[in-house]
Amino acid sequence: MTEPHLSAAKTAPCWKSTEALKLLNGDSELLRELCQIFLQESPKLLQSIKQSLSDKDADGVMRGAHSIRGEVSYLGAPKAVQAAAELEEMGRGDNLGRGKEVFSILERELEDVHIGLQNLMGASS
């Protein structure tokens, strides 16, 4: 079940700024600012989701995943959005059975996004 995800993540380009820029009306300065905040904030959110998962706190998982989903939806990272959405639904349905599994996908996707973002920041500064 997770195999296709994994291989897809490795082969497809992990992050493109074009989608994000389209949403932001081409404002690359704003994109950089948002990326900076995201790079600071998302590790905290991931940490809180992880904590909620081990506490079996479905509401906490839902909220954390919801925030991540909102943020990555702006940064043009569809796979991370998908994983976060899945996790959010699990939290909402109080069904965390596959929580850790989906969380690790999300974690991996975000890692890729981080690398992409850092490249962008490095390239344009």
Next chain:
Amino acid sequence: MDLVGTKDTIPTSEASSGLFNSVLIAEDDPVFRHLLQSWLKKWNYRVVTAENGLEAWRALQQKESPQLAILDWMMPGMEGVELCQRIRSAGDTPYRYILLLTAKDHSDDIVAGLDAGADDYLVKPFRFEELNARIRAGRRILKLQDDLLRAHSSLEFEAAHDPLTGLWNRGAIFKLLQKETQRHLRTGTPLGVMMADIDYFKAINDSYGHLAGDAVLREVGSRLESVIRGYDSVGRYGGEEFLILVPGCTLADLALSAERIRASLGSRPIHTDYGEISMTLSIGFVASYAECRVETPDDLVRLADAALYSAKANGRNRVEGASHSLAQTR
């Protein structure tokens, strides 16, 4: 007369000028907060930010807080939907326009948000231009609401005031008399009523013209207003007749007060574009009090009118009180 308010329109892309240019953002997510803030500032809105629902609620209690609020659906402390409900149950006037932001795409949630009192919603990720257009739509609604309130209060004023003098009109002063009579009968505090009439007003109109007559009426109205006490009321009852309500005043005080008004009104000529016009006032008054009660507003007016008639018959420029026996006939 402008019943539909000001004609200024809302600019299509900028909010630097015009109404409703401040926006409250309630958003716990720092990425979104920054995004919204930066867009709104670009469009020249004044931005107030809150990091959770409770903070937003407090911000909205401040004086001159924004009438436009962008609320995130899911926030710690108080969620967007609950905040919507609170704002609506507070029944704020002027109206607050609420735009709910949601990353959800479940239509059930959207229904719940709108039912809670949101005016509109946006699903994340929304585009730059879409948010701008939705806020403009919100400002249009606020502008309409504002025009409506202005028109309403202006109509309310016109319905109760005499357009020439700005005093209460006949209907409004009579309503006030009804209220004062009820209060008087309930509490027993005395109630005085005066009917004042400009002497030889027809002669003023005939020799100076009707516009001069209007100027005299306006000046008499303003002099009457300045000479009565704060809790007295004066209205234009008819052509050159004024009804004055004087609550909580003994008969002796009422007589003094009527005399003071008469003397003060005629003390100096009225300056008009048509020349200096001298005029005098005749006043009839009646008091209702424990030993001598007048039970209805109609009787009070009738008795004040009769006293005014005596003042006219006895030579004008004088005051007359309704006789006790006359009052007691009812």
